[in-house]
Amino acid sequence: xxxxxxxxxxxxxxxxxxxxxxxxxxxxxxxxxxxxxxxxxxxxxxxxxxxxxxxxxxxxxxxxxxxxxxxxxxxxxxxxxxxxxxxxxxxxxxxxxxxxxxxxxxxxxxxxxxxxxxxxxxxxxxxxxxxxxxxxxxxxxxxxxxxxxxxxxxxxxxxxxxxxxxxxxxxxxxxxxxxxxxxxxx
Amino acid sequence: xxxxxxxxxxxxxxxxxxxxxxxxxxxxxxxxxxxxxxxxxxxxxxxxxxxxxxxxxxxxxxxxxxxxxxxxxxxxxxxxxxxxxxxxxxxxxxxxxxxxxxxxxxxxxxxxxxxxxxxxxxxxxxxxxxxxxxxxxxxxxxxxxxxxxxxxxxxxxxxxxxxxx
Numbered sequence: 357x358x359x360x361x362x363x364x365x366x367x368x369x370x371x372x373x374x375x376x377x378x379x380x381x382x383x384x385x386x387x388x389x390x391x392x393x394x395x396x397x398x399x400x401x402x403x404x405x406x407x408x409x410x411x412x413x414x415x416x417x418x419x420x421x422x423x424x425x426x427x428x429x430x431x432x433x434x435x436x437x438x439x440x441x442x443x444x445x446x447x448x449x450x451x452x453x454x455x456x457x458x459x460x461x462x463x464x465x466x467x468x469x470x471x472x473x474x475x476x477x478x479x480x481x482x483x484x485x486x487x488x489x490x491x492x493x494x495x496x497x498x499x500x501x502x503x504x505x506x507x508x509x510x511x512x513x514x515x516x517x518x519x520x521x522x523x524x525x526x527x528x529x530x531x532x533x534x535x536x537x538x539x540x541x542x
Numbered sequence: 543x544x545x546x547x548x549x550x551x552x553x554x555x556x557x558x559x560x561x562x563x564x565x566x567x568x569x570x571x572x573x574x575x576x577x578x579x580x581x582x583x584x585x586x587x588x589x590x591x592x593x594x595x596x597x598x599x600x601x602x603x604x605x606x607x608x609x610x611x612x613x614x615x616x617x618x619x620x621x622x623x624x625x626x627x628x629x630x631x632x633x634x635x636x637x638x639x640x641x642x643x644x645x646x647x648x649x650x651x652x653x654x655x656x657x658x659x660x661x662x663x664x665x666x667x668x669x670x671x672x673x674x675x676x677x678x679x680x681x682x683x684x685x686x687x688x689x690x691x692x693x694x695x696x697x698x699x700x701x702x703x704x705x706x707x
Contacts, residue, residue, distance in 0.1 A: 374608070382605030390603055391596060404608050471598035493592035494600075498557040514553055521588060 372410055381424050384406075386433055391490045392435050394479040400436065406431045428495070429505060432487065439483055470528060477527035485520040488513055543566040548578045552585060 385406060388401035409430050410417075417426055478486055495517045503510045543551075543564070548571050555568045556559045572579055628635055 386605040387600035389604050390600055400606055403605055407608055469594040473601040474595045493589055495595040497557060499553045500559055533690055
């Protein structure tokens with residue numbers, strides 16, 4: 357990758373090796389984008405826009421974070437902007453509780469079915485809860501890294517994670533409550 | 543460390559971001575608390591399941607590259623943009639509409655009762671001057687007329703001027 361984070365304005369950094377970034381990060385960004393927005397076509401557009409934005413903002417990348425984290429930050433901002441523009445429905449807690457929008461997998465249902473059910477259930481969460489699930493359980497970020505990425509406190513992140521997993525349990529109670537007994541709660 | 547403190551620190555314990563003292567205290571608590579051991583195992587199992595499932599749900603996806611994708615920031619049609627604006631500014635639109643209608647109604651009523659300006663004139667006398675002001679007074683006249691056995695009522699506002707003094 358041809359960027360030089362220590363370059364000054366008098367000596368501008370060389371342009372980003374966009375092709376290298378696409379090969380290295382494209383698929384991973386796309387998969388996160390898909391989990392965030394729930395639609396493959398939209399995710400493809402968002403990732404393209406992310407790389408185009410990265411090209412324009414290459415001079416702002418100072419190397420304080422990994423390049424993928426920087427790209428993900430751009431993706432996240434674009435996804436929020438896109439969401440505000442298109443006014444997606446946000447399901448409230450009471451609505452989730454009253455609905456069985458995703459068929460619960462039968463015992464022994466294969467992993468693919470569970471995976472699809474989970475991806476669908478993720479879309480029932482608000483964007484704020486969805487993104488912490490993606491960052492924690494898909495991107496495998498630590499709490500302080502998620503807090504830094506989102507700009508929220510660690511306490512807020514933990515609270516959102518707790519809430520989100522509790523609701524995902526309604527869809528996949530067996531898989532997400534493996535060790536629960538009748539007297540314990542997640 | 544008690545159970546509440548352990549639950550609060552569970553994520554940090556798993557991330558390895560607790561201070562060495564807190565990490566040690568958490569380990570010691572786990573040795574003697576079956577409930578917290580179960581909570582830890584549940585979180586580890588859930589994390590593993592979620593990671594595997596999300597990975598599985600997205601494994602087939604592949605970025606098609608920059609050239610073939612459409613830009614997200616498509617310009618919406620004018621009609622779509624107007625609809626979107628009104629739908630996202632419903633309350634302010636309603637308030638502005640009510641205000642405009644109120645102003646229009648006030649203006650309409652005012653036009654039927656024009657406020658004619660007062661006419662002033664300064665009369666000079668030997669001993670000084672007297673200002674005479676003509677003040678318009680609204681007089682409403684009812685004229686009744688009969689047509690084919692039916693009484694027609696007409697309301698005709700007239701302006702008259704009263705002279706002071």
